[in-house]
Amino acid sequence: MNRGKKDWKKKRLFRQALARILQKLVNKPLLSAPHTGALKTIAILAQEKYGDAILLTPLLKSLKKEFPETEIHLFTFNKTIAEFFNTDSNIAVIHNVKGNPISYFKGIFCQKFDVLFNTKDHPSTSFLINSLLIRARYRVGIDNEFHRNLYNYLIDIDYHSPVALKNCGLMTFLGKSVAQELCRPYLPPKPVSEKITQFLETSVLEGAIGINISAGGPTRYWTEQNWEIFINAFPEQKIIVLSSPDDLEAKRKLEHTCSTIIASPPTTNLYEAGLIVEKLLLLVTPDTAMVHIASCFNTPVVGLFGKARQDLSRFKPFLIDYAMVVSPTQSVHDITANNVIDAVKKQLQR
Structure with a gap:
């Protein structure tokens, strides 16, 4: 121990x-x-x-x-x-x-x-x-x-x-x-930056899926390599990358590396992130607060979860269409890219 x-x-x-x-x-x-x-x-x-x-x-x-x-x-x-x-x-x-x-x-x-x-x-x-x-x-x-x-x-x-x-x-x-x-949750309103406001007014979010690369702890992060494999599996799909300020460098790296990603301004609070999630076709995210932000706006979600019963039951997506991809271990990084790709394809078909 x-x-x-x-x-x-x-x-x-x-x-x-x-x-x-x-x-x-x-x-x-x-x-x-x-x-x-x-x-x-x-x-x-x-x-x-x-x-x-x-x-x-x-x-x-x-x-x-x-x-x-x-x-x-x-x-x-x-x-x-x-x-x-x-x-x-x-x-x-x-x-x-x-x-x-x-x-x-x-x-x-x-x-x-x-x-x-x-x-x-x-x-x-x-x-x-x-x-x-x-x-x-x-x-x-x-x-x-x-x-x-x-x-x-x-x-x-x-x-x-x-x-x-x-x-x-x-x-x-x-x-x-x-x-x-x-019992659908909501986000208390917060100030929205001019860059986010302008981004929300464009048409680039129509039909886009979002990926959230941030998480609340090291066992809940998916690897950058897996994110790249996932993104490249959808060459015709518009993708938006969301992240916390701590992971902004990784967000920018993916935006620079993968041509299907639409560059987006960084969000400064959860409310700004929520306004983007509201417009998405689907959100892919590790088990973190973004799962519940999707619930706020009735946005379908594919959640990446570690193998812990209490997380799978108590904190699963709520009042939305969803799929859960569960790791064979306690760590999200042990989920294979193919499992997530298959789950997203099924959701998009629906």
Whole structure:
């Protein structure tokens, strides 16, 4: 076992031990009936990655629709997610736990919320502590053995359910139901550069497919060689390359090397990337936030996934036409180019 796995195991054991201690100390009574009282304010603990943030938006949309006068307070745990949501009109206040201590302490000490919701379905040190520190009449979590006795209400949903549906499970506690087809995520609007605006106004995106070469971790990247093989397999197909700023050099290299690629301006935020994805015929991407951006705009996707059941079930493409190409290992780079080519051909035929 390498050092990274050992550290991860130690952290997991610590979180579980902390949860066990808190369970004995807190021992909250469990409610079985939905909430029926006033709902003036609700506190939601937002997870730390872009994909999780995108999959939280269906709940925000549903809450605002059913309870338009309710103030939604979002507690974030890094600057990136605070900035992602700072233009979301469904949210009243953002409290950045690790970035704005004044706002954070006002949130936990100067206000009592009607409901608090922990979006994680597993024990997390920060989320458990904040679930207890933030003052709320009712605390809601997703059912698992380490959440029992810590929350007034536990959402009973299968661990392998799509995360968007898990988040919308909060609505059951509030006496509302949300149909799956209404749980499509969205992207909060962001500024769009003049270059992207001009690019979107051209006709080059008509009939184009997109490839996203970026990913959230080293095991989720596909190799540049495989991308080149894939691109060359579609000599008549217009292709757009999307990437994060960190992979801009690789994007430019592919654009220079492969004649079928249409050069595009770099995107500076996920919203700009989403506006391009919206116009695509199809998106090919590793398992990353771009899968969920495709869901926002109902764009078909071919997703490249490692062999991990929880990723294949919980974070699969949602409410869109899709194909999943699964690696024989935990690493996306072990997927062959031919497997992806075949999957894309089938999607294009459809």
